[in-house]
Amino acid sequence: MPERVDYDRVARGYDRRYVEHEYDGILRALDRLTGPDQAVLEVGCGTGQWIAHLRTRGCRAVGVEPSLEMLRRAADKNPDAHLVRGRAEQLPFGADRFDRVVVVNALHHFEQPTAFAAEALRVLRPGGRVMVLGLAPDHGSEDWFIYRYFPRTLELDRARYPSPGQIQTWLGAAGFEACSAGPGHAIRYRKSAREVLDTGALTPDSTSQLSLLDDDEFEAGVARIRSAAQRDPALALGADLRLPATYGTKPD
Numbered sequence: 119m120p121e122r123v124d125y126d127r128v129a130r131g132y133d134r135r136y137v138e139h140e141y142d143g144i145l146r147a148l149d150r151l152t153g154p155d156q157a158v159l160e161v162g163c164g165t166g167q168w169i170a171h172l173r174t175r176g177c178r179a180v181g182v183e184p185s186l187e188m189l190r191r192a193a194d195k196n197p198d199a200h201l202v203r204g205r206a207e208q209l210p211f212g213a214d215r216f217d218r219v220v221v222v223n224a225l226h227h228f229e230q231p232t233a234f235a236a237e238a239l240r241v242l243r244p245g246g247r248v249m250v251l252g253l254a255p256d257h258g259s260e261d262w263f264i265y266r267y268f269p270r271t272l273e274l275d276r277a278r279y280p281s282p283g284q285i286q287t288w289l290g291a292a293g294f295e296a297c298s299a300g301p302g303h304a305i306r307y308r309k310s311a312r313e314v315l316d317t318g319a320l321t322p323d324s325t326s327q328l329s330l331l332d333d334d335e336f337e338a339g340v341a342r343i344r345s346a347a348q349r350d351p352a353l354a355l356g357a358d359l360r361l362p363a364t365y366g367t368k369p370d
């Protein structure tokens with residue numbers, strides 16, 4: 119079993135990604151799935167980025183999250199939102215309560231994804247839909263400087279991220295119907311290695327992948343980037359990653 123990410127530790131630097139990168143694919147996927155006045159539960163809501171977006175769309179958005187530090191940031195961003203400490207495997211809500219359940223970049227952290235699938239079915243009203251959106255780094259086409267310079271992160275990610283096919287199997291086994299997968303979000307960027315090194319943007323808590331490495335592994339990766347940047351001062355660091363979305367519907 120791969121190591122677990124300590125989100126109380128990651129929380130401080132977590133929202134940097136939302137300043138540095140655009141997440142238009144996630145916003146579009148949320149907008150396609152949800153509508154005004156719908157009760158939408160985000161499981162593993164983290165710092166509440168998507169809760170804030172859902173609320174601007176007029177959804178009655180509710181977040182559930184086990185990390186106190188992440189939850190505290192979610193509450194700062196969404197002062198009057200309904201945010202609850204809890205886990206995907208035992209959702210602290212009654213049956214038939216939500217129109218939509220969404221999970222963004224979190225399913226791979228759930229200890230029992232099959233228990234989550236059963237819980238999502240329970241809390242959704244008949245006809246309600248679940249969407250699970252997240253990285254699927256198992257196709258051999260993933261390209262990210264983190265994977266290249268810190269190679270154990272790819273090994274760990276391939277072990278911890280389920281494929282869309284696996285997620286559909288879990289949803290189907292729980293009782294969801296019309297399970298399907300499609301495009302969600304794509305992460306694409308390039309920035310100068312010099313800038314990344316000079317601004318100190320690369321820290322162990324800047325992504326959950328790096329937080330799983332020990333200090334020596336982290337420093338060895340940074341040293342690899344430094345020496346590559348010395349050989350090639352124009353070196354660019356980038357990403358080209360896919361985050362598919364997987365869906366299921368609770369039978370009427």
Ligand SMILES: C[S@@+](CC[C@H](N)C(=O)[O-])C[C@H]1O[C@@H](n2cnc3c(N)ncnc32)[C@H](O)[C@@H]1O
Nearest residue numbers: 125162163164185188205206222223224227228
């Ligand atoms: C990568 S963050 C994603 C946060 C948010 N959904 C976003 O996209 O910004 C993963 C989140 O899943 C949460 N998590 C971990 N285990 C969980 C569980 N068993 N049930 C619910 N959430 C969990 C973590 O605490 C963390 O906040």
